[in-house]
Amino acid sequence: MGNKRAHFGIARATCALGLVATLLTGCGSDGDSGGGVTKLTFAASTFGDPGRGPLLTKWLDEFNQSQTKVQVSAAAVPYPTFGQTVLTQMGSGKGPDLIRFDMPEFEAASDAGLVAPLDKVIDAGKYDLLKQPDQFMVHDGVRHGVIFEASNYAMFYNADLIPTPPTTYEQFTSTAKSLTKGDVFGLAFRQTEAEEAGVWQDIFNYVYGFGGAWSDGKNLTINSPENLKGLQAFKDLYDANVIPRGADAATFRRMFAEGKVGMELNNGGYVTATRGQNAKLNFNVAPIPFPVRKQGAILAPIVINEASEGKDEAGTFIKWALEPQNQVKLQEILGASSVATTTQRSAEALKATPFLPVFDGLTETSLPQIVLGFEAKTPDIRKVVVQNVVAALQGKADLKSALDRAQQQASELVR
Amino acid sequence: MTVVEQTGAPKTTTPGRPRRRPSPLGSKWTPYLFLAPAALFILVFQVVPLIQEVYLSFTRTRLLNPTRSEWVGLDNFNRIFGDPEFHRTLLITVVYVITCVVVAIGAGLAVALLLNKKFRGRGVARALVTVPWAAPGIAVALIATWMLNAQYGIVNRFLDAVGLGVPGGAILDSSRYALPAVLATTIWQLFPFTSVVLLSALQSVPQDLNEAATVDGAGRWATFRAVTWQVIKPTVGLLALLMTIWSLRRFELIWLMTKGGPVGATETLVIDLYSQAFDSKELGSAAAIGMVGVVISLIVIIGSRLVARAVEKGDVR
Structure with missing residues (x-):
């Protein structure tokens, strides 16, 4: 009998301890x-x-x-x-x-x-x-x-390296190529799957800058000829080795602040951050010199x-x-x-900041980086598009097949 | 003469001293009581989530609205098994696990055999070899990522210097080199554990058996196979099982180094699961992938038990 009582005593104590522990765990609230x-x-x-x-x-x-x-x-x-x-x-x-x-x-x-x-x-x-x-x-x-x-996207450039900013795509590529020597790269953009959201922001400018769009508002147009043209331009720059491949945004932005990257397409929000990294950097901003004046925001x-x-x-x-x-x-x-x-x-x-009006002047032609008509599905479409574009950069598929595949996969997602 | 028959031992009580209560530790319930916290922990944190996962795998559940789930039967399983990318994920998982197990145990055994020999500074060497295992996985992943960095990484500088540089230098962003780089980092972290465990097993090999084999004219390899291997075999089996399960579950190192990329080149089952749950926000599909992982783990465990039994019976040497 005493044995049983002792057993129940221990059981009660265990339960009580458990209850106290549970209550204490629940007490970790945010203290609204x-x-x-x-x-x-x-x-x-x-x-x-x-x-x-x-x-x-x-x-x-x-x-x-x-x-x-x-x-x-x-x-x-x-x-x-x-x-x-x-x-x-x-x-x-x-x-x-x-x-x-x-x-x-x-x-x-x-x-x-x-x-x-x-x-x-x-x-x-x-x-x-x-x-x-x-x-x-x-x-x-x-x-x-x-x-x-x-925050509108524009072209940031190192004014010491580039006295006159390029105004056409051809000038843009030739400037990027001529600047790339040793530890200095003419251009930088995000190109790794690990930075999916960032790659999406960067390719957005190439797609819209070459007259493309991810949708017509009702249907996806991921593999349209205009998109292919824009993304081919992106891939050509990647293949030309004018960017620090494998560098993430934090790294290549630090390189830009150190004068080791000549140009990057970035949004106005990054002006303060660039100065925060190197107050003495002599940089300027110009509209992105792509055929169509349309860019992300x-x-x-x-x-x-x-x-x-x-x-x-x-x-x-x-x-x-x-x-x-x-x-x-x-x-x-x-x-x-x-x-x-x-x-x-x-x-x-x-x-x-004398170039502030450059950003302000781009507001009417800037678009949010979403897929119009499929806004809520944008993160899913983004994942599919970025994966396929990175596959094309890696040489796993040619760009057209990659975009066709992205179109098919994304269409299934939004169906 | 009066004979007083004693029917039992007289109850002896010391006057003024209270009777001692029997110790509860002697109760038949005591083992259960001690097991209860562990059992409760497993029930709450393993069994209940597992049951939930089984249920989730048959539903379409979005991370953004987890309470609104829809029963879809085997749809999630049909979808993942019909997806060629999932086949690639399974293949990468198998390659990753087998390479980790074989190389980590092989390298661990080689190092253990070296450390089992007498040489100056053996104590220091034994201590140093445990460092990679003691380092936190996150620190290892971040250091490896920096070492492999395309711009500043020491590995690229070295490879360039010896004429073996990867074009562009981006090892972790190359679908060809990313998996070998992740494997090398994983094995670097794993092999100290296997070497320490195998070293302790080697120390239990009776020296007189080794000497007897040598006297009988057996060479080093024959001695190793006939004596050493027979003693350390159960330890190797246990290590293989542990390494397999750990490698199937390894997440942080792969995620921090490559996030499963590029183009799925390092995407193992757990990375795919995480990606489905938190990138695609599809909890149902993620749970189905998790179930595939559970089944693989069960097969590995049952398989290892069967092999162990066969070894005990002498069917397998």
Whole structure:
């Protein structure tokens, strides 16, 4: 009898310990509110950017100092894994309260109902929103985001190496070839499968710059003759060995900052980061010299997580961010990017960065890097296209067959 | 004379001292009690997820809406087995696993045989050889990636200097050289473990048997086969099983070095699983790939048990 009692005693103690352990595990919550202050997290890969990250954090601090009931803290998730990490969290009903997405992930999250509608949170009519980028924030009459950053793609070039920028594709290739010597490369772009999102951004400029498009709005046109022409130009440059093959964006951007890369196609958001790496670099910007003046644009919306328990407070932050003086500050931090509303560049900013009007002049011809008509499927189409283009670069298939295959695979995905 | 019949040992109690409770450790339930935490852990973190995975593999479930799943029967399996890229993934997995097991055990055995001999600095050598195994996998992958970097990597500089440079220098971005590079890094990290384990097995080989074989005129190879191999054989079998299972499951090193690329050249089952789950966001397909992995692991385990039994019976030498 005593034996049994002892056994039950041990069993009870074990259960109690287990229960305490379970409860303690469950107590690791995010502590959304404490002392009447709602604490929110804002996830953006830009918080980790050299140059811009610390300034953005200061901008957040200004918001926090202006509030007594809401505090927003920055969550820097590295760009290469940003979409995957945040979407996985959101799919499980968790994740940050506020998110700065890239367009493909924004579309996928909106389509899956993971993003809170903003119509009741902000009155869009009150703000002078930039029409071209803002149109992509609304789906079937429902607003899912507000532009945090809109950044057009242009050609960055080292002005010491290239006194006069190329204005035609032929000049572009010959400049790239003539500059490539020893440790210096004429050009750099992303070309490895490990940087799928980055490769997509880079080939986008070649496709649209040669008159192509990923779709006509109703059907995919991945293997169209124009796309083939644009991507053949991309492949020709790869084959010509004028780029540092195998180098990822972080590496070749550092090389550009060190004067070891002559040109790269990049977005306005990278002006501050380039200066952050080498303030003395003498670089300039010109429109991409491809046959058609059409290029990609990074549209980065800020959204509220549908699973957030502080949607109203997150709305407070977005409203604060849209105030004119905060938009101006944000634009100055983001460099050559635009923000949600129309803002004037200051004389100081124009003096410090004389090529700002080049970026601003490209807004009307810039497109978000999504597949129009198949927005929510963009990440899946991107994967298929990038895999096949990389296969062609690797010599595993000729480019036309690779694009035909991509067309077939992507069509099956969207069927 | 009065005889007092004693029917049993008198109960002796020490006055003023409380009766000791019997130790619960003697209970027949004690082993179960000690096993319970481990069993609970396995149940919660292995059995339940496995059951969930089996269920998921028969559904169409998206990562973005995991609660909305649709029963699709064998569709996921039909799709993955009908996909030539999955066949390539299976082939790469087999090549990766077999190469890892054979070379890691072979190299480990060679190093263990060397370290089993007496020479100056043997203690230091034994300590040094464990360093790659002790290094965290993530650090190993990042160091290897830097060493193989097309622009700054020491491997490219060396290969260029001896006239064996890879065109463009991008070893990890070449569908021809990426898998050998990943294999070389994996084996570099694995072989110290096999060498340490085999060294301890070698130390249990009776020296008098070796000496007797030598006296009988047996050469080195014959002595190794007849004496040493017979003693270390069970250890090699166990190592082969462990290496196979670990190699089937290895993720971080391959992912950090190549993410399964380029063009699927290093895509093993676990990389494909991860890619399906988190890139394509198709949890159903990912679970089906996971089930294929489970079946392969089971075949390996059952196969190794059968081989071990045959060896015990003497059917296999």
